[in-house]
Amino acid sequence: MEFQYENSFEVKEKINQSKIAILPIGAVEAHGPHLPLGTDNLLAERLSQKLAERVNGFVLPTLPYGQVWSLRNFPGSINVSNESLISFLVDIGESLFNQGFRTFAMVNGHLGNQTALKEAARVLYETCPEMRVFYFFYPGMNKAAAEVRDKKSAHNAYFHACEIETSYMLYLAPEYVDMSKALSEDPIISMAADFTPTPWEEFTETAVLGDAKLATEDKGKYIVDIALENMVKMIDELKG
């Protein structure tokens, strides 16, 4: 169910039967030559739709701007501060609670948002204690990705426009991928990148953190489906 295509006369009853709101949130950000700027939005949106079907939830309109401090100097990136993002999400969450929702699942397609989402969830934990708030970012993907990837990750937390993320796109939004432009990169990310502010132009010119050529729909499907299962399970177990 796409929330914004519902009408006000019927939606109340439907909310009461579902009580689950799913917010796709991504970013506009450089993703190399083979993926569009809106990659994280597309992923979040498509994954949210799958999740909504499984848990009988509403998909809210995508919030298509996120915190992209690390890549803000790359062509096409649009950056929103943590503070603005937190405040915006808290407002949305409180409205959802007032509308009768008891589960608010943010499905995030962009790692950089995770800090703000977690903080927003904690604020809502105080103001709407009866609503369960999730800040999902491909739960379980680390293990799953390790199983299918052909090349070691460039960093233990970052993955970007690489074998993994491109695989997600080939599975969820293949019409936006141009594999003919896919690059194979091997950036050296120093340990210091974890402990001092490090814009990504310090270690990559392309924003591709790995070998995008190795991406396949199957790899994407494998990981994303696991993440989906995990989300379904958590919502079912904990829903408000």
Add this chain to the structure above:
Amino acid sequence: MEFQYENSFEVKEKINQSKIAILPIGAVEAHGPHLPLGTDNLLAERLSQKLAERVNGFVLPTLPYGQVWSLRNFPGSINVSNESLISFLVDIGESLFNQGFRTFAMVNGHLGNQTALKEAARVLYETCPEMRVFYFFYPGMNKAAAEVRDKKSAHNAYFHACEIETSYMLYLAPEYVDMSKALSEDPIISMAADFTPTPWEEFTETAVLGDAKLATEDKGKYIVDIALENMVKMIDELKG
């Protein structure tokens, strides 16, 4: 050009040739039984696409949440505060400026956002003085609507899910209109509604401020095309 489908390798050059960013901004809000909650998003988005074609600008992803204080208690409405909205838009604007844009046109589909948009534009006027910022809300529509409407407006500034807005939808997004459910309402809005906080439940149960049955695609086209011409003209005359 849809900004989020561009890629980072080519977008720089394109930005330099256009320098115009267009942000559709709407809301999720009750619009009676015949129009969807996302009406203002659909209108802002479609109108932005027309505008982008005319001025060779980029359409950014729609910001689909707005300030809906007045209707926040109606089923399906999601409300974001002026403060959150201002702060979010200022961040976007500053990023656009850093990316090389010199015109930032917000195309607004929801009257309630206008205060926040104007304030954000004033902040950007200080921080990015070389970028021209617009907060468009159907420029010229008052006169144009007066010419085509069959029934007097319920209020001198508000129009909502009525003859006029439904006409916009019949022109811009007819696939989301169900005219068979259109209502004819005649709410009495007291003068006090302009001078004291007045949630709309005080004067309407349906959120339809007029006779939606009188809506036609032609009326919508007449007004919207005038608004479009006005936006084109202002951008052309004042672009940074």
Add this chain to the structure above:
Amino acid sequence: MEFQYENSFEVKEKINQSKIAILPIGAVEAHGPHLPLGTDNLLAERLSQKLAERVNGFVLPTLPYGQVWSLRNFPGSINVSNESLISFLVDIGESLFNQGFRTFAMVNGHLGNQTALKEAARVLYETCPEMRVFYFFYPGMNKAAAEVRDKKSAHNAYFHACEIETSYMLYLAPEYVDMSKALSEDPIISMAADFTPTPWEEFTETAVLGDAKLATEDKGKYIVDIALENMVKMIDELKG
């Protein structure tokens, strides 16, 4: 009753009998050569006194600073931000509520304040739901002014130091008007002024938006008395 000339020992009982607080709020702002910088303060104050007599309310001391972004670069203008103004007014409102007032009527003499006043009223709507808050700006004046004015308005919302506002002064504070200096101006305000930040120096050097020479006490009295009646009516109908 002027609130600040009451004493603490007697005021409690009087508040309980009236419960109505009236706050004049204006601005210090350029008003051409024939009107003083404090024109909006004088108008707000005198109108508040008339209102207080009619509804048996207290006139609070005038808040003499407002948001004058548009004219801030003109000689003599003093500008306070919306944020500061909102926050200040909310504090005053909450104190008034604690003191026992149940109607808080802001009588505004300066259009630029209206955004902040409305926002402050909405905050108080949440924090002091039992107190009715008004943000009056000459209610009904548009229709009334249209009836008496000899020359068309330069803008559908702005009027400033012109036939109309000068008439108000001739009625309410004639001792501060020097009609021998009154100007007749005919500024062209482009449509863009409604949709992009536009300091007034872009269309006027004098800040006089019309023909001040046409001002008369009678015109002022006609409009202001209608506004006064409207305020009295709204307070009587809705008072807390």
Add this chain to the structure above:
Amino acid sequence: MEFQYENSFEVKEKINQSKIAILPIGAVEAHGPHLPLGTDNLLAERLSQKLAERVNGFVLPTLPYGQVWSLRNFPGSINVSNESLISFLVDIGESLFNQGFRTFAMVNGHLGNQTALKEAARVLYETCPEMRVFYFFYPGMNKAAAEVRDKKSAHNAYFHACEIETSYMLYLAPEYVDMSKALSEDPIISMAADFTPTPWEEFTETAVLGDAKLATEDKGKYIVDIALENMVKMIDELKG
């Protein structure tokens, strides 16, 4: 020169010749049965006028609301938070600087404002380093008051509606004093009042901190004239 009675066409030249702006700031606050709620406003205003004459400065319109935390529960008190007050004053100060002023003297009639005034002055010290900002509160009064008072003060910093403040009023605004109602109080203020939040209802029912009956115009004149001399001297020595 009263700033708000100047007009925009002539004021620029006058500002350039004076460069000194004087802001009276007071409060609306309980002052016993013999003094009005607006005592601090009246004192600040009248003292500002004397100061303006001496230094050829402009008197701005009085800011008549202040921080009255300690007395906020007394009938008639209106309290504004430090934060709101600071922010409001900083805005005014920055406007004055932009208008060409190089000395901004706040003449304060209410001790509770002093924290906010000092903080605002420090902010302006950063943002307008070329403007000298004063936060005057009867400079030199401690010594002078000790010389003329007949009864020991109830507290080493507070004086309120007492022998001293009533004397100020008898000198500066006698028409608002009703000596027939003056009280003689002898409140015991514990040391803890300086080290833990202590609303004044804990030690006084009247808000009169001493023997108001001992007030005379002469005492007031003696202290106030010394304060005036001190202000004149500081402005002359340090003006921007």
Add this chain to the structure above:
Amino acid sequence: MEFQYENSFEVKEKINQSKIAILPIGAVEAHGPHLPLGTDNLLAERLSQKLAERVNGFVLPTLPYGQVWSLRNFPGSINVSNESLISFLVDIGESLFNQGFRTFAMVNGHLGNQTALKEAARVLYETCPEMRVFYFFYPGMNKAAAEVRDKKSAHNAYFHACEIETSYMLYLAPEYVDMSKALSEDPIISMAADFTPTPWEEFTETAVLGDAKLATEDKGKYIVDIALENMVKMIDELKG
């Protein structure tokens, strides 16, 4: 009892028996050649320990940074804004209340902190009304110091690295004093320093406001013991 050396399994019971938390707060700030930058931290800490023994309270870890606007340009000073300090202290206070404390005594070693401490205490007065909050700064020291000092103070409120503060150190933390470097200074502090922002470099190069050579342990003991008695008395009388 030093709070941070307690363990979580036993501390609950101990809190319930004491209910008194003591927070030493100082600053890192220039104190001349004979005293260390952390003088105010050392004093606050040692005095807190004495106080804790007397009232059976817990000493919390020292908050070693404060507001040092006046001396921020001197070598070694670290300045924290009032806003940051207030917000930090309010958080600590609310946690202490949740942990079961009913008395929160801030023992301050740095005059510049006093504004922030008082404001934080007022916030806590609203949010934790059942907890008594103190902002102690050597209560009673003015009178006591006057009795023992050999040389007149340079200012009626400031004392710094001088006869008095050095005496405190000789009593409470003598191992950090190097009397061989003690200076005898005689700064002229103009009256204006109380009424306009005045960084101390305007009247001293050394930050020593008096004759540090006159300091003795006895003087320190005399004053500090009086302050200690006063704190004990206030806590005993008013504890929550």
Add this chain to the structure above:
Amino acid sequence: MEFQYENSFEVKEKINQSKIAILPIGAVEAHGPHLPLGTDNLLAERLSQKLAERVNGFVLPTLPYGQVWSLRNFPGSINVSNESLISFLVDIGESLFNQGFRTFAMVNGHLGNQTALKEAARVLYETCPEMRVFYFFYPGMNKAAAEVRDKKSAHNAYFHACEIETSYMLYLAPEYVDMSKALSEDPIISMAADFTPTPWEEFTETAVLGDAKLATEDKGKYIVDIALENMVKMIDELKG
């Protein structure tokens, strides 16, 4: 060099020779029965001292309060919000920059602080671009801990009062460890704890996340020395 024991007359020259400031930051937080509440402070402080010796830096006074949302309901925990912490650290950082420091290394002993430290570092990246800011949290510990631990970690990111952290204490602050009270715990932390606000009382009563009995000084030394080497290396390579 301990910064707060330096004096103002000599410190300038020393700062110029070192330019490196090291801030230990920890928390007051439940750490089971065998470790004190101030464990994170002790670890941060002792590790900072080792680091200072190696890089010839100054150790600043420990900031002993941190963000302990997850454990805030455990006896003895004191929680400071991210916002307060960020703001406080930014102030300290800006002061250090003004004092001449060009490397500001925060040595963090508490994982929960990491979000605030990173955000503060990003703010300073804008305001003090010439100063390098680190937010160290045992760099390289994950790999090193995996090599020495006898029992699998309860969580991929959290470690707390367990085999690892207790080993740190046995190496750095053994006098505060009571191994006779060490517990062996085996909490089940669900995947949801990473994606929805989850106070730790949901999965542990003791706050011990593992087998503290397995802790040894050698394990602690092995990991901590690696972390120390890593910090030294990063500072040397990147110092401002």
